[in-house]
Amino acid sequence: MIRRDRREELTGFQEGGSYDPSYDLQTDFVMVYGIHGDFQERIRAWKEKGYVVHLMTGVSWGGYQDYLNGKIDGRTHWDEAQKNRKYENIIHGTSVDIPYMVPTIAYADFLTERIRIAVDAGVEAIHLEEPEFWVEGGYSDAFKREWEIYYREPWQAPHASVDAQYRASKLKAYLYTRTLDRICSTLKEYAMQKYDRRIRFYVPTHSLINYTQWRIVSPESKLLELPGVDGYIAQVWTGTAQTPNVYNGVRKERTFETAYLEYGIMQELVRGTDRRMWFLHDPIADDPKFTWKDYRTNYIRTLVASLLHPHVSRYEVCPWPRRIYKGEYPREGGDGKERIPASYATELQIVLNVLGTMEGQDAKWLTDGLQVGLLLADSAMYQRNHPDWSEEAAFFKYDGTEVASALGNEFMELLDWSPFYGLALPLLKHGAAVRPVQLDNAGRFPGYLDDYRVLVLSYEYMKPESSGLHNVLAEWVKEGGTLIYVGDGSDDFHGVREWWNQGSKKYASPMEHLFASLGLDTELAAGEYAVGKGCLAYLPLHPSQCAILPEAGEQLRQTVASAVAAANLTNGEKLRWEKQNGMALQRGPYIIAAVLDESVSDEPYTISGKLIDLLDANLPVLDQVTVKPGEQALLYDLSKAGDGVQLIGAASRIDEVKESADGFGFVAFGPAGTQAAARFQCPRRPRTVTFGQEGASIRSQVEFKWDEGSTTLLLRYANDPSGMAVKVHW
Incomplete structure (x- = not known):
């Protein structure tokens, strides 16, 4: 019975250090992190252990001092560091010589040459991590030059107006899109020309939800327009999902719900395309102050949230396994620090091996929740700074390396992003299967919205980047869709210079253009309006109120329920919203x-x-x-489980189980120093179990536990990365 093939690349992890048997996790691939020092030796060592080897490196920051100080081309490039309005460099971490970069052409070419040696080293794929431009940036000389080239007008300080802020952020997304296009296209052509070899490029990136919440601009869905980008890693983990939000007026961490929404929008990036997506999990977090119990609790929340999105079945099982298996964290009760508890190490090994079997599994919902698509656009990132905010707020930068709940109230309010959560949480908490839907993709892929019957939309925290999106939405409604629009038109960003207010026919907001595209008056009262076979339901309320006020959240739920009932009545839909928890x-x-x-x-x-x-x-x-x-x-x-011998779960990698007349055998691989458990379904009770290292004669017996009621066998043994041969005798 063959279970897994490493060439499928279903599971992987990233590691900046050299090979170590204590974190030889036995995934399909490993991403060697960083082109520094002995990276070619690190590649060789992981390949020798049977891994498919990728490379990961930062694209917006890194150890690029030679470039910054002029050793690459004779010109210093500190003018390309991202700067805030105090003209201070925006720094990654605590090292003053590692700034976030404005991705100029020169910088893109520097990264291309730096990464070229990885292509020469024979890696299978390259991951360009976290293309990030902070919203408080936009003041460096390099950015000013890029502004004048892109907009054909003098640079404006982003804090000068909402229009300047919006345009600055739009430019930031373009610059990193251009950079990734240039790097990937150049090196793909190089690999084909020199080695006759296809190399793949992926972008590990936070979700659109998190980047918007943390006030960072990144290309997100724009990368789908680049032929050189083969997919993404969804960098969703405890650090992002523990960011507090507001529901019913209460601000607190809602790790499961936030992770569920984050994985949902990342799934939408590749749904219906041939791009790959890996979901990231992290059994620890960037903040080292928590106990193992806390880490485990929140890890499980994010893990389960990801598994509730069945369109994705590839996983980065952890970043930095060295800090998990060799790190020390506070003991429960505050008495010193401790290494990972043995039980948690075993549980993690069970889970990561389960993750390698998710591909191809049929999915069926056991609960009957109304599927509601919540439209979300990249432009949400463009509205996360405002000229009226205080100076402290303008310079506030949060990157998840400390717990958000410890911040002052003013800064926590900046992270709330209540307009989005005001639409998502009141529905999700009452049993609707809320799915964030990438609005931008509706204009990219024909039929993208066909899987949805109910969509919720607001332009009070984002804007449609083209009028063509409204043509798609109008056609979808006319064919029987139910669109719920929530908004009162009060957002200052409705006045930015964009397509809806330019030319001969101007609209005060994109909402008015949407209503006109549906054949309705641009000024509507609250209510439901028939449009072809479908309908528009309009709730003239700012969506942030639905997060802050319980009665506003209830008003949203009633609007959705009424619209669904109307759809069932007018066009024979069979939509049901079973209120459940x-x-x-x-x-x-x-x-x-x-x-x-x-x-x-x-x-x-x-x-x-x-x-x-x-x-x-x-x-x-x-x-x-x-x-x-x-x-x-x-x-x-x-x-x-099926008939015969079946592997149910194991804290080891077991690729093949060989059955014979007198029993069955397998070889188990796992990181050194961890205790393994494996449970098998068997057609009969075993008589003995023996084991030994792979390649050696089977030399000893082990105790096993048989469960008659389930006809399953539980085995325990010490993991060994070189392999443990096990033989079960009837």
């Missing part, structure tokens, strides 16, 4: 479930059957699992 999905034999707090009830969600808890190092057999509000579950349903 949980969601559960079956992916092949796996059941993924979560129950939300702050919801319609405190009732738990119960799952019955022969189940294996994959989030428990003991892989216990359970007849019933109860998931309470605020909890999540990842289970194996034994009724879906």
Whole structure:
């Protein structure tokens, strides 16, 4: 029975250090981080261990002092550092000589030459990480030059007006799009010409939701227009998902809900395309002040949130495994620090090997939630600074390396981004399957909106980048779609110089143009309006109010429910919104479930059957699992296991199980120093189990535990990256 092939690249991790058996995680590929020092030796060492090797390097920052100080081309490039309105360099981390960069042509060419040696070293793919331009930037000389080239007008200080802020951010996204296009296209052609070899380029990037919340501009969906970019890594993890937001007037961390929405918008980047997407998880976080218990709790929240998006089945199982398996973090109760608990290390190994089996699994929802698409555009990033904000707010920079809840109220308010969460959370908390939908893609891909019957839209925190998007939306509504528009027209950014207010026919806001495209008056009262076979429901309310005021959130829910009822009545739709507090999905034999707090009830969600808890190092057999509000579950349903010997879950990589008349055998691989557990379904009770290192004679017996009720066998052994041969005898 063959289970996995490393060439499929279903799981991977990134590591800047050399090979070490304690974090030989046995994924399919490894991303060697950084072109520095012994990177060619690091590539060789990981290849020798059987990994497919990629390279990852930063694209907006890095150890680029030779370039900055003029050693590359004889000209210093400190004028290309991102600067705020105090003309201070915007620094990555704490090193004053590592600024975030304005991506000029010269900088793009420098990165191209620097990365070329990785192509020569034979890596299979290159990841250009985090193209980031901070909203408080836009004051360096290089940016001023780029402004005059792009806009054909003198530079304006971004804080001078909302128009200047919007245009500055739009330019920032363009510059990093141009840079990635230049690097990827040049090096793809080089690899073909010199080596007759195709090399792939990916962009590890935070979600559009997180970058907007943290006030960073990045290309996001614009990269889909670049033929040289083959896909993304969704950099969603505890550090992004723990950013607080507001629901019913209460600001707090909602890690599961935030992660669910973040993974959702990242899934939308590649849905319906041939681009690859890996979802990132991190069992730790960039902030080292938490306990292992805290890390585990929030890791599980993000893990389960990602698995509820079945269109993606590739995963970066962690960044920096060295800090997980060799790092020390505060003990519970504050008495010193400790290494990773043995049980958590085993659980992580179980999970990352489960992740390698998600590809090709049929998905079926076990809960019946109304699917609601919440439209989101890249332009949301362009509105995250305002001339009226205080000077302290203008210079505020948050990157997730400290807990956001420790910030002062003014700064926490800057991270709230309540207009978006005001539309998302009141629906999600009451059982709607809210899916962020990339508005920009509606103009790129024919039929992109066909999978949705209900869409929610507001232009109070983002803007449509072309009038053609309204033609697509109008056609979708006329064909039977239900569009709920929420907004009161009060956003200052409606007045920026853009397509809806230029030319002979001008509109005060893109909302008015949308209404006109639907054949309706530009000024409407609240209510529902028939448009072809579909309808528009209009709620003239600023969406941030739906986050702050419970009654406004309820008004939003009532508007959606009324519009859905109208759609069922007028065009025979069979849409149902079952108010519930949980969601559960079956992916092949796996059941993924979560129950939300702050919801319609405190009732738990119960799952019955022969189940294996994959989030428990003991892989216990359970007849019933109860998931309470605020909890999540990842289970194996034994009724879906199939006949004969079946691997249910293991804290080791097991690629092949060989059956014979007298039993079965396999070879298990895992990081040194971790305890392994593996559970198999068997057609009969084993008599003995023996094991030894791969290549050596099987030399000893081990204890095993047989569960008669489930006909499953639990094995325990020490992991070994060189392989442990196990033989089970009937």
